[in-house]
Amino acid sequence: MKTLLEINNLHTSFFTHLGEVQAVRGIDFVLEEGDILGIVGESGSGKSVTSLSIMGLVDDPGRITEGSIVFEGVDLTKLTNEQLAEYRGNDISMIFQDPMTSINPVYSIGNQLMEVILRHTKMTKEEAKERAIELLKMVGIPEPEVRLKNYPHQFSGGMRQRAMIAMAISCNPKLLIADEPTTALDVTIQAQILELMRSLKDKINTTIILITHDLGVIAEVCNKVIVMYGGMIMERSNIESLYDNPQHPYTRGLLQSVPKNVTGKKNRLIPIEGSPPDLLSPPPGCPFSPRCPHAMEICLKEAAPLFKISDTQFASCWLHHVDAPEVEGYVKVAGDENE
């Protein structure tokens, strides 16, 4: 399979008047064409900042301080804003969390949808309108010819999210980032939107990054998972290994907070005891150590490297170190052979 996106050692910080908020602290992952990658983690763990970094949309006091984001061989961090704009909405597009506030209230849905199409294609206005109607139909909006003239406030939350998806897929993006696309919606609508995204993935053949609070959603939709915490990757894995054999205490905590029977769709995370770290002056060690049931001296001093558990599973936890105490369920990984 072909590599679509490769992120190396990404650091993104916000330079506020209180100091540097290190929202993302060294993230690496590789995305292959056709992947559906889930990113999961508590609120404030840096998921949105990661996706905004890929889009080149980190807001002003913030900027990428280190690392690269290579999309189809091009390092996006080296591009100017104008060059990036060619990618946005075209090759890479994004769906945001809150459909109520994410569409401009003073222009009609059709106006905003056609605007994106006209921006990235050579279509005429009429063709763009045809395409817009087709897209609205595709995302399941009835009477698209009429709805095209409607304004956002005339749409319900679910409909707006469909409209946003229509905008995002209007130019057949190679990468679609969805940042908690269902969090703000009713439970029944959530399922519909997820189903829509899955069906669209096959129709337009795109790669997806799906950010969510909800491990249940990830299990249903994704083939790869990243668990984030405190701006770092805690565990990275394919879907089966993560659920069958979680290798990070944080992942275990998350899984335990998901109800086992999947009858109710609302698998919101119940936060683990304690609160997320302050990213303004993060302690030097593993961000999870203050809340970790197995915290060791070293965890407070140094963050662990990503230990390779298998070809498809990596976990950033010192418990995998040969010298660490035995804890049931955690695999030991051999140390450096050079020793």
Place this chain on the structure above:
Amino acid sequence: MKNYYVQRVLYALFTLYIVITVTFFMMHAIPGGPFTRERHLPPEIEAILNEKYHLDDPLFKQYIDYLGGVVTFDLGPSFKELGLTVNDLIREGFPSSMNVGLVSVIMIIAIGVPLGIISALKQNKFIDHAAMFLATLGVTIPSFVIATLFITLIAANFTFIPISWVNDPQNVGDAIFRYIGPVIALSGYSLSFVSRLTRSSMLEVLRQDYIRTARANGLSERRVIFKHALKNALIPVVTYVGPMAAAILTGSFVVERIFVIPGIGRYFVESVSNRDYTVIIGMTIFYAALYIVMVLLVDVAYAFIDPRIRLGKKMGD
């Protein structure tokens, strides 16, 4: 959609009615009524007043009569100046006031809004600090200070600028330059306020999620700002500009006094110091009516900008 406009018009009419009523009864709340405090009325005026206001009628009947007058755009005679009516004063004073006011309003919008946008886009850069410093000075220095500064510092050194209004200018220079002082004094505050308002509104809008969406769709920065942000950012500006225009078009009491402009602001101040009660009531109602009409226009403009107002609430799924 029609509903909205009808509702707004009715609302404006109702407010105007309240204004007339309150003003009328406030004036009659003066012990002994507005017309008896002054002992030395010329008998001719006394006669006209009696004829016009039927001062011996019960209060309620007087009120109905006055309302009737207002409905037919008749604001009654002056209480102090024989033979003059309030309508005469307005007819005489309004054109000058409106000329100066119109130029000022145009200046305020044409300079204030772009200045605010530039400041917002260059937030915390030099130009932003400079513009906002001036704007802060502008909203803190009263118009009579601006006017006197202008007269003592600028007009004194550039003698081609008249320091007081030239009524029938003989040459083109006077016709144009006589506007400089009044317009600067009249627009100083509002221009500063509009640019500050535009700036903060623009900054607020630029933080909104839909602006991020527009950027995420790859739109150029120009389009993001001038199409997506500007229209939203102008909503509060429009709200301010409407009533402001009403206040400025009717002339300013202060500026007209300093520059000796024969506008209705000056007549109003004169009527206040002369205790010309009928003129005070009439002018107040005229001012209020104009103000209410401007507020109504703002509501209409609102509906143009914001479809949520134009089209009402959700149509359902």
Place this chain on the structure above:
Amino acid sequence: MSHTHLSTHELDSERRWVISVNKNDFNYVESSKKLNKEQIRPSLTYWKDAWRRLKKNKMAMAGMIGVLLIVAIAIFGPMFSKYNYSDQITDFSNTPPRMEIYQIEEGTYVFLSAQYRLFIVTDSGEIIERLDQTDTDIVNRIYTYDNHGEPVYLDYSYRLIPDSEIDFKLTYKGVSTTEQYDKVWNTTFLLGSDNLGRDVLTRVMYGARISLTVALVATIVNLFIGVTYGAFSGLEGGKIDNIMMRIVDIINSIPLLLYVILLMVIIDDRGLWTIIITLGSIYWVGMARLVRGQVLGLKEQEYVLAARTIGVRRAKIISRHLIPNAMGPILVSMTMMIPTAVFTESFLSFIGLGISAPQASWGTLANDALSALSVYPYQLMIPSLAIALTMLSFNFLGDGLRSALDPRLRKG
């Protein structure tokens, strides 16, 4: 000590690790130690945090110093003045703060005012006496003054010669002077005197008392009405809230300044209290809106709900729960209201509806000076500057407070 070198188990990240690890590091830590880690940064309270950020804001601090200074001058300034606000020295009327003096004799200096009054002054700027004019020769443009029996002749015909280098000529005891000796500060009246010979500085300091008292009390009255109205409307909710807000809407679509004027005309008494009550009863609408908004937001919060279910009286809920929480925005709004009140009061005085003489606010002072503006601009500039500085200080402070208390800016 045995060291273990770990190389990365990760594909591409050289940066991550070649570090030394101590075996003892793999001991578990006690929970107390972990908790400390979380509390590295003390969490500041709302007001402390706001204060800390206000202090960082230079403009706001300048504004605050300005406000304190103006208040201090208003309170203490008149105590150090040798004049009272109504003391008149008619002989010394309309002297400017800065005087051009001429030496007519060794040790004798005079100053000629814009009204052609001649004063004997010292070279340090003290005004000794005014010389009587004994003769006016309009044809030759010569005025004669009497200095204790000796005539002083003033020839001002030069003023009519275009581009004349000489302004006027003074002749005393046969010696003529056309050259200005010096330009000195008026030490008798530091900021000059007005048309009745009153000390402008003293009048401005007293004016500060009046203007600030009016503004402060009017603001408090507004605050009281606005908070009560807004809180009641918000707490009551439903139909009553609806009607009350309709009333606010109507008031909002009326030019309020006109009603201030009407009220002043009706009451027809130029006392301090009339102005305070008039201003105080008119501008509460913004405050009412603000408080209602805050109340609606807070109403749903648990502690208020709890208080309601227990049946705590409404006034108590307002004072105990809602006000402290809405204090930030209320404070900002008050800071902004004070300069508005100063402004409105000066405006009223300026159109002749202000405080009656001999008391004077800044607006009255400006108004009084207007008639002779082109001759004595300083008489207008001084109260105007006072107004502008006050507005500026309060506005800077208010802007600073607003951003210091803005909840959106608080985090991060």
